[in-house]
Structure formats: structure tokens, C-alpha cells
Amino acid sequence: MQDLNRLLALVAVAETGSISAAAAKLGYTPPALSQQMAKLEREVRMPLLVRHRRGARLTAAGELLVQRSREIEEILRTAELELMQFLDMSGGHLRIGSFTTGGIHLLPPVLAALRRRHPGIAISMQEFEPPEGYEPLAEARSTCS
Numbered sequence: 001m002q003d004l005n006r007l008l009a010l011v012a013v014a015e016t017g018s019i020s021a022a023a024a025k026l027g028y029t030p031p032a033l034s035q036q037m038a039k040l041e042r043e044v045r046m047p048l049l050v051r052h053r054r055g056a057r058l059t060a061a062g063e064l065l066v067q068r069s070r071e072i073e074e075i076l077r078t079a080e081l082e083l084m085q086f087l088d089m090s091g092g093h094l095r096i097g098s099f100t101t102g103g104i105h106l107l108p109p110v111l112a113a114l115r116r117r118h119p120g121i122a123i124s125m126q127e128f129e130p131p132e133g134y135e136p137l138a139e140a141r142s143t144c145s
Helices: 006-018 017-024 030-044 060-088 100-105 109-117 134-140
Strands: 049-052 055-058 093-098 122-127
Touching: 006 017, 006 055, 006 060, 006 122, 017 030, 017 093, 049 109, 055 060, 093 109, 100 109, 100 122, 109 122
Parallel strands: 093 122
Antiparallel strands: 049 055
């Protein structure tokens, strides 16, 4: 399996057109980045770059790997944004199960405060009457839509 940092470094080489420019962008020295590219080529067992005096260009294999690396980078970026929703509660779906009296008297002020603080959260509620409602709530099941 290829190292993600080396894959993203290959993307930087593709974007800048040279190992020197990519090294400057990433905070590496050119020799260190060149070594990383050589190691990546050994891992995939084929050349990814054609080096020349003015920079480097991708081989067909390099182009494919850059394309897939960009897809991986996008997936990671999306995952990071989705995880941030857990921290700042800027989105998502909250499902609540309640008995009728609690839903009428206790939940409205709580839900109003939640809505003010976190307007991006979708909220749905299902009424459960004891004792039938205990089991679905205890098992974290919901019939909410």
C-alpha cells in the first residue's frame, strides 16, 4: 500500500510541474522530495515521472495515480468535514423518542434552545408510550423518518 503523504506529494509535483516547486510548496528540500518520489516508484514498481532539466512530467501510470490520489484526498476532506459536524453540531439528524406528556411539557423549550444553538440539525420525534416504548428506545431503534 502506498503512503498517503507520498501520493499527495506526487499530486503536488503534477500541479507545479517540478520536484523543486513541489518541494517548496510542501516544505521539503528537493532532494528529500526526489527520494520520496523514487520510493513511491519502487512501491508501485513502475516509473511515475519523467524528469528533465525544466521539471518533471507524469507518465501514464503517474497520471492514473494522481487522479486516484485526488479522489482519495477529496474523500478524506469530506470525511473531515463530516467529522467536524460531531464537534460543532452544524448538521446531522437527531431522533428523539418520548412519551406524550414529556413531549408536550418537557421537550418544547429544550428543542427551541437546541434549534437556536444548532439550526443545521434536523430533528424528528416519535412518541412511545410505556411500557411498549421501552424496548425500541433501549435498543436504540427508531421508527422515525
